[in-house]
Amino acid sequence: MRTLKFLLQKEFRQAFRDKSIIVMIFAMPTIQLLIMPLAANFDVKHINLAVVDNDHSSYSRQLINKIASSGYFYITAAPASYKQALPFIEKEKADVIMEIPYGFERNLVKEGNQKIALNVDAINGTKAGLGGSYLTTVINDFSEQISLSWISPQKFNTTPVIDITCANWFNVRAEYKFFMVPAIMVLLLTMVGGFLAALNIVREKEIGTIEQINVTPVKKWQFILGKLIPFWIMGIIVFTIGLLIARFVYGIIPAGSIALLYLFAAVYLVAVLGFGLLISTYSNTQLQAMFVAFFFIMIFMLMSGLFTPVDSMPGWAKNIAYCTPVTHFIEVMRMIVLKGSGFDDVKQKLLYEIGFAVLLNGWAILNYRKTT
């Protein structure tokens, strides 16, 4: 135990000597937690629409007004023809071109039926899909509305109507930041744990100081623990900062137990730190360690359901996603913080995390050699 104490003393001294590292560890998470949720907003409500009105009738104007007042669309341009409208899409000044054909009102009144072309920039699938469906809904509303003005009210009452009410549970106003903030905290822990731990041992290798430790009677587990504990403590501090920011900046109060959150964070940190150590045992230079860590953290980040739903992935990708500790922890964070899930709901995930922690650390210890 005394050996461990000295090793810890050494690590802390080294960490505090390098001011830039300390700033990185504490300032960066704070800044990111303050900026990311503002930036990460999926709400599709700013759809830019270019309207080509070939009809210039009362109906076409009514329709355009209805769309403009629906709150989802900005009418950014009213070019004279489709050809003139296309550059707006090419320049990304418009997402949708709506083309009202000539004779729109006349055909509606005479034939009761008129097609209308919606051209959607489909490179961004979500925006295209939602934009198209919003617009369709508004247009359908409009046709119902003008139909209503033509028929007597009694007749209309005979059609059955299904009244749909919607409820958003756990996040009443469906705000995106409630979804992002808990997940970003996971990301920060991953970066602090994964990147920094990976770099630390390799740095000693590169500078050559690891030889000095190797010739001392320090045991493998002591050395590894000496590396793990300081980062673990920093991780817990970062997590606490995160919770405080979530509470006081975003007003997110965990619905579930805070103790349970810390339990998960503690186990999770051990798992990511083990991962960082594992990388460092396999690399010879800091550059290599950094690239490998970057490679995996990119995969973790993009596959973990942080930005895109895991449920929508193809089966094999889902399996990969669930083979990372990050996916589970992000899910658990959202469950505990937003839904107030209890221990029973998440105990299986906890077992996974413990499994990851044991596996990664065991592997790292086995792979760490005192001789080169």
Next chain:
Amino acid sequence: MFRDRRTLLILFGLPVVQIILFGYALTNEVKNVNLVVVDHAKDYATQQIISRIQASSYFIMQPAVMNEEAMKTAFKAGKIRCAVVFPPGFYNDLLHTNKAQVQIIADASDPNTAKTVVSYLTAIIGKYQQQLNTGQPAIMQIQPELRMLYNPEMNGSMNFVPGVIALIFMIVCTTLTSVSVVKEKELGTMEILLVSPFKPVMVLIAKAFPYLVLSLLNFILILLLSVFLLDMPVRGNLLLLFAESTLFIITCLSLGLMISNITTSQQTAMLFSMMGMMLPTLLFTGFIFPLENMPVPLQVVSHIVPARWYYIIVKSVMLKGLGFSSVWKETCILLAMTVFLLVMSLKKFKIRLA
């Protein structure tokens, strides 16, 4: 540089794996949503609607539960994302009072999924209602015809691949160069270069050039993968795309040189160019979150991220098939950034000389 095999392997392996993985796996589409039906009515109409929901590929129907309590538990355990509740006497109400109610409950802890699910279900129920009403001809019907430009199959990789390309270059190139100079400083070999008769410009160019060649090879590889594996079209001029990519790579390399000139250790240089660059690039390129949703100050910040401009260029040239005339503005911005970064690093470099 070629001495370090492992770094080379990473340099080429990383983009390949990421393009394949993300090209196939990342999608903003919402599907396979676990859904439960709480059917208090169990009549003809609810059966009809349920079978329609079942038939849609978006939902996975979970075994029905009868009470709200069980539903709540399932929500909390993350077993379901959405519930449809029919009140007793649904069909009766529909037949006799012409009005029946149905409630959709969505797990809004994921707001995007919740919104999409509600709109899917509303559409399904709406269609059923329309079919009930087919007896009466619609007085006036406007039929919207949706045309998906550039991406008729709604291929999700269209949006992600250009973004991932920009992200990879931004980080790989910046890190490589930023480390290369600092490493010589750390090892002390920089002194040797400085006392030699090489001009600072020469030293910097010599540092960056091999990485430029490597990155271009990398780009060709990524392009081949996206075309042949992910079915991405190259609608525009290949030469233009190549030239623009070269420009972007040079921008990133200059950024790396700049970082390496202001930092003193490899560790700081790497933390700066990776941890510091990763999130801003991810966010402000605009391939995951729409830029126009961001608060105005952040939108302003996004303008200084080179990847943002490159992303627009790749989309325009590769996917929309536009020519140089539509991307000259973005090109000029990248060019200006490159010149600025190079001049700055040269200046800093001279200070080191003194």
